[in-house]
Amino acid sequence: MAKKIMTCEFAFVPVQSHDYIAEVETVLDIIRECGLEYNIGEMSTIIKGESDKIFALMERIYNDRYDKSKFIISVRMSNVCGC
Incomplete structure (x- = not known):
């Protein structure tokens, strides 16, 4: 079976944060390590790769930040752009 490749535009927005830059950097570190x-x-941030790995990354970020901060995650995905 062919791999499903996608491009994802991802934005993490801390809400009511006293140190939003540190929170964004934490998420960017997770992306850098993925x-x-x-x-x-x-x-x-634009992320390209196999869809299952991108979905796993989104879940990892969500679960990592869930109990630590309030946030909004905005995601747009495409099976056409950049593939």
Whole structure:
């Protein structure tokens, strides 16, 4: 079976944070360690790779931050862009 490749635009937005930069950096560290291709921008990060690995990354970030902060995660996914 062919691998499902996708491109994902991901933004993590801390809410009511006293140190939002540290929270964003924590999430970016998780992305840097994931082994997927990524490009960190000023407003969002583009991640490319196998869909199951991207979904696992999203779940890891969600679970890691769930009890530590309030946040919004915005995700846009495509099976066309950049594949």
